[in-house]
Amino acid sequence: MRTRPKSARIAKPAVLAVALVAGSGVALAEPATGETARAETAFTLDAHGSPAGAELTPGMQGFSVESADFAHGYLTKELLAERLKTLGPNGVLRLGGYSMDLVWPAFGPYADASAPAQAIGGNVDQEDLDGLKKLLDATGWKVTLGVPLKSLIDQAKLKNPAKDPAPQVTMDQVIEEVKAVRATLGNDLLSVEVGNEYDNVTTLTPAEMWNTVKRYQAAIDDALPHAHLKMTGPSANTALTNSVIDGFADAALADGSNAPKRTLAEMASHLYAGSHCGTSTATMAQLMSPDTYIKARTKLQGIRAVGDKLRHTVPMTLNESNSASCSGQPGVSDAYGSSLWALDHLLETAQNGVSRLLFHTNTAAVCGDFKPRDSVDYPISYRYYGAFCATDQSQLDEHQLSAAPLYYGLWAFRQLPEGHFVDLGLPDEALGKLRAYGIRGQDGDLHVVLINVQDPAAADATDDTVNLNLPHGFPGGRQTTLASSAAGGLSSLDTAAITLGGASVTPAGTSDRAPRSTRLPSDAPITVAPGTAQIITITR
Incomplete structure (x- = not known):
């Protein structure tokens, strides 16, 4: 069990019961001994609201991993099981990404065929599947399988054939892979995804992509008539508009009202908060800004509108997302602030x-x-937005992967139950200081997440003091804090300083103790220090 020097421990913020008003009235709290008084920004939130309609359901969170990682044998029980189990038993792994078109499926008659030079992502074979099966059995997680697209369409439809040319995988080869995956994983295979961000790499129209997805499903149905496997598509890129999935939905509906749910297990989009592609750079201030939050909300509401068009017969998903595209932004994606952002992003997406x-x-x-x-190792590469990594090669060889800041955000989200969202009435003007979510659990308890997105390293950062108006019969509760004790604030790269309820994730992938909660005072506002999140449970 790790211990911390006294100077590194997180001081309990001072709390003062004050008359609060909605918005941003400022009051000063009495400082604790030896501390400098910090200004407070006061908020009043109302938890009386009726459910907002959206639900928090099992299987909400998971990971997208490159097909190349799968082909290189990295999805094993020894390497990943404890890290997945710590996040709960209902997660999903997507096998795909950009290398979906760069791997060589070696199954059936193709098991002994030599992979062409273009297959820089490696060979996917039965040994990889057997390792994945053990991982899924150990964790309860499920998978979606990505299969190649670029080599199976009219080559005149490729935007840049010379860029990472794909090995010439055939439809028969794809079917042999799907048959092997289904035979090995059974119902743990949720769906088959066709291509990655087709709108980035091809000139296919949404209608042409819909017909392509149908063609794949027809071939799979012919080979596996009793499996009734459905597809994931169109896995559109990160554009803030939703014109691609909107057109894809229109094309599906043109085949009849039952066509979308008959073919699709999910309709998938991608979304990154920022970019590190080319000359683009993302900053921590941008990641945590109201502008980024509102842009994401607009994108998500557009996705929901497409779901409305489909009469909610097909789940809408983000099957690839993170803080900055093109492997993440160093100093941002791997910094403490990404913990808070990940928790916020999950809740905003679900809400x-x-x-x-x-x-x-x-x-x-x-x-x-x-x-x-x-690099000759591409696309096997460390990504700044990764959820875990080893401190050195010897630790990696021993399957010791330290939790990155991103992982702590997912672990915090794991503390929340199934339930319906309740609108707490936080105005957009408050988003620069506070994010707030309410969830009414199936047992009737109220769960509130409060995130102070201000950088504690900033001179003008304030405590958020939140007066929460509760329905009758909710006398009090408990709170668990996500925080970092590092001096660098949101930009700190010291992952060892991050705790959830005083607990940390060990290099073995387990927590060193259960996250602790503290009693929530019933006669004082809730104080959320800058750069922290409070996960609050209020029992009936």
Whole structure:
């Protein structure tokens, strides 16, 4: 069990019961001994609201991993089981990403065929499947399988055939892979995804992509007539508009009202908060800004509108997401602030009616050992937005992966139960200081998440003091804190300083203790210090 020097422990913030008004009235709390008084921003939230319609359901969170990671044998019980189990038994792994078109499926008649030079993602074979099966059995997680697209369409439809040319995988080869995956995983295979961000790499229209997805499903149905496997599509890119999935839905509905649910297990989109592609850079201030939050909300509401068009017969998902595209932004995606952002992003996504959010991650990397696109190891590369990594090669060889900041955000989300969202009435003007979510659990208890997104390293950061108006019969509760004791604030790279309820995740993938909660005073506002999150349970 790790101990901390007294100077590194998180001081309990001072609390003062004050008359609060909605918005941003400021009051000063009495400082604790030896502390400098910090200004307070006061908020009043109302938990009387009726359910907002959206639900928090099992299987909401999970990981998107590269097909190349799968092909290199990294999805094993020894490497990942404890890290997945700590996040709960209902997660989903997406096998896909950009390397979906760069792997060579070696099954059936193709098991002994030599992979062409273009298969830089490696060979996927039965040994990889057997390892994955053990991982799923040990964790309860399920998978979606990505299969190649680029080599199976009219090559005139590729935007840039010379860029990472794909090995010439055939439809028969795809079917042999799906048959092997189904035979090995059974019902743990949720769906088959066709291609990755087709709108980035092809000129296919949404209608043409819908017909392509149907063609794949027809071939799978012919080979596995009793499996009734459904598809994931269109896995559109991160554009803030939803024109691609909207057009895809229109094309599906043109085949009849039952066509979407007959073909699709989910309709998937991608969303990244920022970019590290080309000359683009993301900053911590941008990641935590109201503008980023509102842009994401607009995107998510558009996705929900497409779901409304389909009469909610097909779940809407983000099957690839993270803080910054193109492997993440160093100093942002791997910094403490990404913990708070990940928790916030999960809750914002669920509250807007999206059924699943998968964070793109590496699976077996040494921290900081980034491999660029021109590396011989690409696309096996450390990603700055990864959920876990090893401190050095010897730790990786021993399956000791330290939790990255992102992981702590997912672990915090894991503390919340199934239930319906309740609108707490937080105005957009408050988003620069506070994010707030309410969930009424199936047992009737109220769960509230309060995130102070201000940087504690900033001179003008304030405590958020929140007066929560509760329905009758909710006398009090308990709170668990996600925080970092590091001096660098949101930009701190000291993952060892992050705790959830005083608990940490060990390199073995388990928590060193259960996260602790403290009693929530019933006669004082809730104080949320800058750069922390409070997960509150209020019992009936």
